[in-house]
Amino acid sequence: VENVRLLDRLSSRKAALGTLYLTATHVIFVENVSETRKETWVLHSQISSVEKQATTATGCPLLIRCKNFQVIQLVIPQERDCHDVYISLIRLARPVKYEELYCFSFNPKLDKEEREQGWKLVDLNEEYNRMGIPNNYWQISDVNRDYGVCDSYPTEVYVPKSANAHIIVGSSKFRSRRRFPALSYYCKDNNASICRSSQPLSGFSARCLEDEQMLQAIRKANPGSDFIYVVDTRPKLNAMANRAAGKGYENEDNYSNIKFQFIGIENIHVMRNSLQKMLEVCELKSPSMSDFLWGLENSGWLKHIKAVMDAGIFIAKAVAEEGVSVLVHCSDGWDRTAQVCSVASLLLDPYYRTMKGFMVLIEKDWVSFGHKFNHRYGNLDGDPKEISPVIDQFIECVWQLMEQFPCAFEFNERFLIHIQHHIYSCQFGNFLCNSQKERRELKIQERTYSLWAHLWKNRADYLNPLYRPDHSQTQGTLRPQMAPCNFLYKFWSGMYNRFEKGLHPRQSVTDYLMAVKEETQQLEEELEVLGERLANLQKSQLNDNKVKSKQQDRSKQLGLSNSNNSLANTPQEYSSDLKSFPSRSPSQGDEEDSALILTQDNLKSSDPDLSANSDQESGVEDLSCRSPSGGSCLPSEDSGKDSDEAVFLA
């Protein structure tokens, strides 16, 4: 479709004219401006909603909201075209078969071997070995080898040595969706562990001997402690309500030596609505500070983030400081349980705070234990009530921790944002389906590529320049501040307003430091080369042996210092060559954009008739009623002037 206008959310004056293309996988908008031909690509799988608004004189507006928080506003001249686009997008955004997803057509031009290598990058058996397992207390169990016991669990599950197949199967029958207690994390320093499961089918009074034996086995696997914590991550009320449906929570009297604890994290529906409310706040045209803060509070989002963090902190403390094992569950044990186990692991083990370790963590606590990616992130058309930002919340927890511990993580914010993007993009096969079983049936590993290999290849872009493996913050358990420090939890504009670059800091400290570090590395190399040459030269002078050195040419070619100095001298340019997709160019020379931002609240009343009668005293009063900025407007004296310039007065 031609002559489509792409509106800028921050300023209604600035719209780009271009052509809209729909392909099998993407929506593409190409600007008409000949020298730039700026392109905007949106994957169909990223589209969360398409909204057709009332036709105006200029055309038919189409609003596309994406799962990665991009909002695209198009104006299509012909109502007919708009309707066609709308209908096509509705269809394209809701594929019904896995085969329609982008990962089955995406080909990064890797050969078969490279693809296989990619999938081998993260190996969970290796990971359990790293934790020190199998050992005297824990073993791998093949009870679920054909997904016979639990179809949402992996085939290889780690359980206490004293829990035999009979106990496991017995316990699984007493647990929602047969998700029996299995090991998530083991701390080899003190034998304390984190296990996970779903809720017990206890109803009001039911009990199960095998399940009780199972918990006893978990306790025994930690000889240093005479009890285990059972953490139910739901609000108590929700858990009690579940009893009426024959589910519920553990009765402390039936289990020997457990301490039961509720941690009130709300369910997926509350979280979905909360995000929705927060995004509405982010989308406000020109909110006042009060609008924004009030809306943020009202959404409850940060409260929920804090609840997840607090649960993780509680478990990490139990394991690290008390040396007590913990069994975590919620209802089905695949949402809140995954969040809480992975936050706790991240706090406990520095390995998960490295790039590789973080991939392993997501693979372990989310992918392998059957987090329902397909349902939660709506990859295939399904029940909208199943959709919920569960892993988004986990990713945000990591960001909040990064803000509090700036040196503790090997990766940077961009890494998190890209992972979030790809959870929804379906460009890679990692997050397809709802369980390992489904992925195996689809032969995902043979037909698609792994995101982890892709990220690993570009790892230089994702490094946190402040990370040093020998830094004190990278050692041991992270201990975030608990209770009164609510102010530690902040709105993450880098994620939720990710595509409004005008809102972000114009210069990025991370990018700057990365450039410096890169230069440092080159300097180190050059120093070595120079040192060698110096030594050679001295030697040759001693021998009175003149070598017309080729090295001389070489060093000229290197020309390091020059190129790099200029790099460091212009912070507004240093990341312009970042090719990664949400190119967060910190370029602040971009005055056009920014000049407009500050004017947004003056834009409210841009009716041309208002600007005409500005000279009268009464006219001024009139204006001030409409917009607090009030003021009068200069009729454009110079028509050749850039139209942007007068904008703030309107």
Added chain:
Amino acid sequence: MEFAELIKTPRADNVVLHRPFHLAVEGTLCLTGHHLIFSSRRQDNAEELWLLHSNIDSIEKRFVGSLGTIIIKCKDLRIIQLDIPGMEECLNIASSIEALSTLDSVTLMYPFFYRPMFEIVEDGWRSFLPDQEFELLSSVTDEWRLSCINKEFSVCPSYPPVVIVPKSVDDEALRKVAMFRHGSRFPVLSYYHKKNGMVMMRSSQPLTGTNGRRCKEDEKLINATLRPGKRGYIIDTRSLNVAQQARAKGGGFEQEAHYPQWRRIHKCIERFNILQESLIKLVEACNDQSHNMDRWLSKLEASNWLTHVKEILTAACLAAQCIDREGASVLVHGTEGTDSTLQVTSLAQIILDPSCRTIRGFESLVVREWLQAGHPFQQRCAQSAYSNSKQKWEAPVFLLFLDCVWQILRQFPCSFEFNEQFLIMLFEHAYASQFGTFLGNNENERSKLKLSQKTMSLWSWVNRSEELSKFQNPLFEANSLVIWPSVAPQSLQLWEGVFLRWNRPSKFLDEAHEEMINIIKYNKELQAKVNALRRQLAEMETDDRMQENL
């Protein structure tokens, strides 16, 4: 010395000091004329706390049996608690501190007694003289002159002795203009934008009153700054409503009919007690340990602090935009022209002028646009967030300005030569200091107090290399561009460095900062080494070649 009379108990032993995020320490408390000194001589961890009495905002006492507790709340927002055994001693100490922290005579303040322990390299009182500023200006334009009309502070008590005015306006006209402006603050030059020759002026409100009085000289003065055929903008920092109400009290605003070449824009920047209440509410929210996440956000919102930050920044951006993008001159004023006016003019300069983003340039800006421009520091900074006395003229105007600077600094972390610590330091010294710089309400008072002879300037201390290194931003790379900050709510944050400074553990953030410095330091070292080696090699190679040629 009469201080001795105020100190009823100069010393108490076995006092326990409590601070957030620190273990309680036992030690000795001493009171001197200007300081509260707590020292613990435990061998493993000897430490001393020196607190200026003038830094104390309020003091509370409590008793449990014979153990007295004093809670001291400081103007820098810190709260400490001292447990003092003995009821009488505790009462004595509390009343002494109360008396010493509320001395009403300026000449009894610490700056008049402070003797520097460092060598004075440069006298800060002479670092930023108007003549030097004017010299810089006259190298680019000859349309302005230095007027000594206010030499004896006879025309405008809150202006400095010399001001910069349009060349075409003589002193006689200035006198008439002064009569037409609130507090005699006639329009003077605040900033000259070299890029396009546009200027920013500031003044107080015109005294038009209800009957629309006019002053031809005033009109002529501000018109003198316009290029032929060009228009200018008057930014009134008050809402139109407030400005109209001011007419009833003899004030007012420039009427279109009399200033046809000017467009007036009203912005709404709050003043005085509204700001003070915001500060009190904000600090209360930051110190509230009990509440949950929801209450924190609603309290933050209810304080309105960030709303003020947003309003001030928006007005400053607008002024800067008029000058740089519209190519128009600007006149800024509110009512008195000593508060919101200065916030706007000084922030606009930070946006427009790269030199204001250097340490010296920023100091010069504070001197020009705040101290010399007559911001009444002594009145505004007499009390801070914990004060009970609700005096009308106390207001965190300067702190809000610093907060806005911090917001810009956060958005442009590589464009400022100074760091956050520098801004925090200025905040502290504006409220309590050993230096005389922020004493008095204007140059007139300062000259009467003979501050430059009797006290030390803050700048004499700051501008020594030992101190400067603490305030330098390791990421600084000169940026000659105009920097346009975002004023969207998502882009503005609570200034944790000031408001949460004593309520959050800062260890990890400090470590990160240190790491940043190390990365850059190492890079610079390597660069130096590589350059040295290159030079050495080049020399040897030339030697070689010469030998070869021989």
